[in-house]
C-alpha cells in the first residue's frame with residue numbers, strides 16, 4: 001500500500017507540475033497528434049518509432065500526418081519540447097508512455113498483435129517504478145490485461161502499485177476540422193482504480209474531457225462498439241442503396257427525408273465501400289474474440305459482407321452504364337476520381353478505390369486516377385502516378401467514376417466535360433445538368449426502349 005501511495009503520488013505530482021516526461025510509441029496518425037497535445041500541455045515528449053524515415057523527417061521539422069502542421073512539429077523540436085528517436089532506451093526517461101502502434105488483421109483476418117507485443121516489450125524493458133503505460137491501439141477486449149500486464153509482471157512490477165496500466169482508445173477522425181485530439185472526449189479504463197486515476201490525470205492534462213470507466217475491458221469494448229456501430233449503419237445504408245436501385249427510388253432523397261426526423265434517426269450515407277485503419281478492421285477484433293468464446297457476432301459479419309461487396313457493386317454499375325452506351329468495360333478508358341478512403345484526406349489504407357481499380361482492370365479497362373491529396377498509389381512494388389484533371393482527359397474518358405468526393409475538385413467542370421459519370425457519393429446532385437449522363441449508386445437502368453430512343 002505504501003509503495004502504491006508513494007509511486008502513485010509522485011507520478012500524480014509530476015503530472016500536475018509538468019515535470020513528468022511523456023513517451024509516445026508509434027508516431028503515426030494517432031501517436032503524432034497525441035505527442036503534439038502533450039507538448040502543448042507543457043510536457044517534455046519523447047516520441048519513439050521504429051521507422052528511421054519517420055523519425056528523421058520529424059526531427060527536421062517535417063510532419064508526415066496531414067492533420068499536424070509541419071510548423072508545429074518544427075516549433076516543438078526547436079524548443080526541445082518534442083524529440084523523435086529510434087533509440088528505445090530513451091523511453092526509460094518517461095513517466096508516462098502511450099502506445100499507438102498498428103493493429104492490423106492477418107491474412108486470415110485474425111488480430112495481428114505483433115506490433116502491440118513488441119511495443120509493450122520495449123515499454124516494459126524501459127519501465128521503472130512510478131510509470132504509467134497506456135495502450136491506445138484499437139484491439140479486442142482483454143488485450144491490456146492479457147498482454148501488457150504479464151509482460152510488466154515478468155519484470156517484477158506489481159501493476160497498480162509501482163507501475164500503472166490502462167487502455168484509452170484514440171478517437172481521432174482524420175480531416176475533421178472541428179473535433180481534434182484535444183476536444184474529443186477520451187475514455188480511460190485502468191487495470192486497477194489507481195491505474196485509472198493516474199491515466200486520467202495524465203490525459204486530463206491535455207484533453208478537455210476524460211470519461212473514466214471501470215476497467216480496461218470496458219474502455220476496449222467502448223471503441224469496438226463505436227466502430228461496429230458505424231460499420232453496421234454503413235452496411236444498412238449500403239443495402240438501402242441496393243434496395244432503392246431495385247425499386248427505382250433515389251436513395252439520397254430517402255435518406256435526406258429520413259434525416260429530417262429530429263429524434264431517433266442518425267444520418268449515414270452509402271458509398272463505394274469502407275476504408276481506413278478502423279471501420280473495416282476493428283469489428284473483426286471483436287468477432288475474433290467472440291469466436292474464441294463460441295459466439296458468432298452476426299451483425300458484424302453481415303455488415304462486413306455487405307460493405308466489402310460495394311466495390312464490386314460499383315464496378316457492376318460502371319459495366320451497366322457502359323453497356324447502355326454500347327460499350328464494354330474491356331477496352332474502355334476509365335478515370336477514377338478520388339482514391340483516398342474518405343473526403344479531404346490522403347489516407348489510402350483499405351480504400352475501396354483500390355478494389356474498384358483492380359476489378360475494372362481485371363475486366364480489361366484502362367484505368368487512371370486523379371486525387372488532389374494522393375500523388376501516387378504504391379501497391380505490391382508498383383507505383384501508379386495520378387493524372388492531371390484536364391478538360392481533354394475528362395472528355396476523352398469513357399467513364400468517370402467518383403469514388404471519393406474531395407472538396408478540392410471542381411465537379412461542375414467534370415460535369416461540363418464528361419460524357420458518363422458514375423457518382424458513388426452524390427457529389428454531382430446539386431450541379432447544373434449538362435450532356436453528361438450521371439449514374440448514381442441507386443439509379444434505375446434505362447429500359448431497352450429508352451436506350452433505343
Ligand SMILES: NC(=O)c1ccc[n+]([C@@H]2O[C@H](COP(=O)([O-])OP(=O)(O)OC[C@H]3O[C@@H](n4cnc5c(N)ncnc54)[C@H](O)[C@@H]3O)[C@@H](O)[C@H]2O)c1
Pocket residue numbers: 025026027028029030031048049050051054100101102103115118119122136137138139169170171172173174277278
Ligand atoms: N488512423 C486512425 O484514424 C485511427 C483512429 C483511431 C484509432 N486508431 C488505432 O490507433 C492505432 C495506430 O494507428 P495509426 O493509424 O496511428 O497507425 P500508423 O501506421 O499511422 O502509425 C503507427 C506507427 O507506429 C510505428 N511502429 C510500429 N511498430 C512499432 C514499434 N514496435 N515500436 C515503435 N513504433 C512502431 C510505425 O512505424 C508507425 O509510424 C491502431 O490500433 C489503430 O487502429 C487509428
